[in-house]
Amino acid sequence: MEPVIIVxxxxxxLTLALALARQEVPAVVLDEGPGKEEARPARTxxxxxxxxxLLERLTSVALDDHGxxxxxxxxxxxxxVMSEITFDEGDLAPLHIAQHVITGALRTAIAxxxxxxxxxxxxxxxxxxxxxxxxxxxxxxxxxxxRGSYLVGxxxxxxxxxxxxxxxxxxRTAVERHAVxxxxxxxxxxxxxxxxxxxxxxxxxxxAGEVTARPLPDGVWRLDWLLPPGKDLVTPEILVAGIxxxxxxxxxxxxxxxxxxxxxVHTVHHRLARRWRAxxxxxxxxxxxxxxxxxxxxxxxxxxxADNLAWKLAxxxxxxxxxxxxxxxxxxxxxxxxARLRAADQVLPVLRGGAGLRHYVPGTARGHDALLTDGxxxxxxxxxxxxxxxxxxxxxxxxxxxxVDTPFGAPVIDVRVTAEDGSFVQLRDRMGRDxxxxxxxxxxxxxxxxxxxxxxxxxxRLAAAVTALPHPAELLVAESYPGAPAHSVLLVRPDxxxxxxxxxxxxxxxxxxAEATLGGAVKEEVQAGSGAR
Numbered sequence: 001m002e003p004v005i006i007v008x009x010x011x012x013x014l015t016l017a018l019a020l021a022r023q024e025v026p027a028v029v030l031d032e033g034p035g036k037e038e039a040r041p042a043r044t045x046x047x048x049x050x051x052x053x054l055l056e057r058l059t060s061v062a063l064d065d066h067g068x069x070x071x072x073x074x075x076x077x078x079x080x081v082m083s084e085i086t087f088d089e090g091d092l093a094p095l096h097i098a099q100h101v102i103t104g105a106l107r108t109a110i111a112x113x114x115x116x117x118x119x120x121x122x123x124x125x126x127x128x129x130x131x132x133x134x135x136x137x138x139x140x141x142x143x144x145x146x147r148g149s150y151l152v153g154x155x156x157x158x159x160x161x162x163x164x165x166x167x168x169x170x171x172r173t174a175v176e177r178h179a180v181x182x183x184x185x186x187x188x189x190x191x192x193x194x195x196x197x198x199x200x201x202x203x204x205x206x207x208a209g210e211v212t213a214r215p216l217p218d219g220v221w222r223l224d225w226l227l228p229p230g231k232d233l234v235t236p237e238i239l240v241a242g243i244x245x246x247x248x249x250x251x252x253x254x255x256x257x258x259x260x261x262x263x264x265v266h267t268v269h270h271r272l273a274r275r276w277r278a279x280x281x282x283x284x285x286x287x288x289x290x291x292x293x294x295x296x297x298x299x300x301x302x303x304x305x306a307d308n309l310a311w312k313l314a315x316x317x318x319x320x321x322x323x324x325x326x327x328x329x330x331x332x333x334x335x336x337x338x339a340r341l342r343a344a345d346q347v348l349p350v351l352r353g354g355a356g357l358r359h360y361v362p363g364t365a366r367g368h369d370a371l372l373t374d375g376x377x378x379x380x381x382x383x384x385x386x387x388x389x390x391x392x393x394x395x396x397x398x399x400x401x402x403x404v405d406t407p408f409g410a411p412v413i414d415v416r417v418t419a420e421d422g423s424f425v426q427l428r429d430r431m432g433r434d435x436x437x438x439x440x441x442x443x444x445x446x447x448x449x450x451x452x453x454x455x456x457x458x459x460x461r462l463a464a465a466v467t468a469l470p471h472p473a474e475l476l477v478a479e480s481y482p483g484a485p486a487h488s489v490l491l492v493r494p495d496x497x498x499x500x501x502x503x504x505x506x507x508x509x510x511x512x513x514a515e516a517t518l519g520g521a522v523k524e525e526v527q528a529g530s531g532a533r
Contacts, residue, residue, distance in 0.1 A: 014029065070215070075197075125139050169272075196213075201245055272341060294382055322519050441488045
């Protein structure tokens, strides 16, 4: 079967290529650039627990060595501390890292991956779909046609793939603008991120409304100043004035020494593609959606797109055309991003000067602070990872289903498990392998060697039920899982979202849940031009 064609070699496209290769699916990445990433310290990302773990799993790079896990978060209004959060060791602290570091780690991993080919200086100009595959033409001294099984557009906000498929991209332009500077200096809050609203000093810089400081390694900080609406030019003189005033205000005196490394203006748009699938062509990342106001991170959602789509494409590539499963990519991911955009659109008038919605926010100032904190820390409707509880893949009417602390459709909690070879691993390490995960909760199994319990109790019956599932599955054993009673069984998707929890070994319910996770009773025949419209 032909490889998957990925258009775009940013973090989302490269992540998708590695995620497919991990599941033994070849990929061709069409990179319109020279194959190198420019180092821009002012272009960074704040990764949440799930997306940081995904990148580490694919690259085998400890990202903590290249970024900063926040030790805390402080929100200040004028001179008053509105909230302060400390992240202790083991807490799920956000990871702040330069984007070129992420891309570099992905490119290094791809260089050692024989299933991924990167074609540099390859700019897409045509797509043709057929019943059995897709062809893409790239420009160059010698125009090249590339044959593939599927094609995924990860080619950014101005996506050529989206335009060639005539997919609309409605939304709002410039919902926020920020002047950005990366500089090396010493601030009073080591490894703590700061949001300062309405700082008390008189400003001749970009704005006095809102300033954010996020730490990076080696004493570097990224500072963002919220700009007023409009397209006023931010001159170097204005930006330097803002830097000096801000640093002086935070250090209660003269401006401390600093080394300015990079600057820019970051404009946030809110847009959502009408369709994320057109036959054998899919959209992911900024090609499918734009978001990022109120501290939310667009890259997080792009990486989740790649994680969601990879296992579905791998299933179709290896096991035949599962059309309902492929359709579920749009149903799940578009719904999650749409909900985040709706939440941001409801909150923006409250926080950015509109008085009409103030009565929705109790305590006004503290309510505003809570909303912004949620966005920056990846919590609440504006920032939290989405759940697929209403997915078309969710099983219905399972007699033995029981609740656990993780809602169905949400990402599972990472716990230690015993693998089939007897080794102890983290649950998250077994994800993304073109296999469902079946986890038996069995207290005491961590104490005894596997040989003492693998053929005892419910294990033989469960092993037989796992073998009979309609898709490859790996049987794991955990001593405990939050909210799960002893001898319960969890079914987890390859992307780490919980399908169901069952009270004991129930082969019929387990089979039905696995079948639903694949999109239905039987794989469907390919239909030309099928897909969400």
